[in-house]
Amino acid sequence: MSAEPKVSIHPSPTSLAAAVAARLITRLVDVQSDRGTATVVLTGGSIGTAALQAVVESPAHTAVDWANVHFWWGDERFLRAEDPDRNAVQARSAFLDRIAVDPVKIHEFGSKDEFPDEDAAAADYARQLAEAARAEAEADGVGQVDPRLPRFDVLLLGVGPDAHVASLFPELAGIRTKGETTVGVADAPKPPPQRVSLTLEAINTAQEVWLSVSGSDKAGAVGLALAGAGHVQVPAAGARGVRKTLWLIDQDAAQKLPGRLIDHDDEETG
Numbered sequence: 001m002s003a004e005p006k007v008s009i010h011p012s013p014t015s016l017a018a019a020v021a022a023r024l025i026t027r028l029v030d031v032q033s034d035r036g037t038a039t040v041v042l043t044g045g046s047i048g049t050a051a052l053q054a055v056v057e058s059p060a061h062t063a064v065d066w067a068n069v070h071f072w073w074g075d076e077r078f079l080r081a082e083d084p085d086r087n088a089v090q091a092r093s094a095f096l097d098r099i100a101v102d103p104v105k106i107h108e109f110g111s112k113d114e115f116p117d118e119d120a121a122a123a124d125y126a127r128q129l130a131e132a133a134r135a136e137a138e139a140d141g142v143g144q145v146d147p148r149l150p151r152f153d154v155l156l157l158g159v160g161p162d163a164h165v166a167s168l169f170p171e172l173a174g175i176r177t178k179g180e181t182t183v184g185v186a187d188a189p190k191p192p193p194q195r196v197s198l199t200l201e202a203i204n205t206a207q208e209v210w211l212s213v214s215g216s217d218k219a220g221a222v223g224l225a226l227a228g229a230g231h232v233q234v235p236a237a238g239a240r241g242v243r244k245t246l247w248l249i250d251q252d253a254a255q256k257l258p259g260r261l262i263d264h265d266d267e268e269t270g
């Protein structure tokens with residue numbers, strides 16, 4: 001089961017980042033009021049990182065019990081642990097180092113300091129995910145979509161100009177991977193070439209998948225994904241949440257949106 005995409009258009013990258021942040025705070029408060037603990041999957045990239053910064057800057061962020069949020073990542077660049085190009089390093093300085101999180105609940109992908117290659121780091125992340133899923137099932141038996149994965153309450157994604165999501169690039173092996181929750185990527189066209197990523201199957205177990213996109217260089221990718229392109233050619237087209245698939249985009253990224261999806265009277269269309 002997966003949710004049809006809905007689209008929310010914002011005037012600028014700054015208002016987009018603020019909107020993602022406000023929604024994230026609201027979503028986490030809602031989940032925590034139901035279950036106490038919430039799980040979010042973070043993304044790297046420009047808007048993903050700006051949104052995390054906007055969370056910290058929002059006075060409303062204190063409504064979330066951050067010590068009871070688990071953080072995973074959709075992908076990572078396979079680099080040294082403290083390399084500034086790592087998504088986790090960027091998330092730490094924009095966000096995680098500035099709020100009262102529980103370090104035990106921050107689940108970073110392994111780095112070049114710990115693993116010989118991207119495949120080993122991917123296998124380790126799959127093991128960590130499966131262990132968390134087992135613990136979660138024993139603790140409260142929440143309805144998991146896949147027994148190898150914890151319940152992802154919200155999974156954030158950026159989208160590249162080539163329509164890649166996480167580190168799943170058009171036509172490459174990663175986007176075609178089936179039966180695994182994680183994948184090592186040796187040949188990404190965007191530097192660095194070595195990466196680790198959740199697979200599309202794993203992404204699509206999330207309750208809510210939010211794709212945040214800014215800029216006219218990405219308008220083509222957004223247009224193709226929402227026009228129903230195939231996921232091997234246009235990975236972003238395949239990312240869907242179980243109960244919600246939300247595209248949060250700015251006006252520049254909305255330039256090639258299929259006409260049927262443009263409704264300026266409604267906040268969300270789809």
Ligand SMILES: O=C1O[C@H](COP(=O)(O)O)[C@@H](O)[C@H](O)[C@H]1O
Pocket residue numbers: 043044045046047048075076077087157158159160161165166167190
């Ligand atoms: O390399 C990556 O790129 C995408 C998109 O980044 P952006 O800067 O173009 O917004 C990002 O979502 C992904 O996590 C990252 O590893």
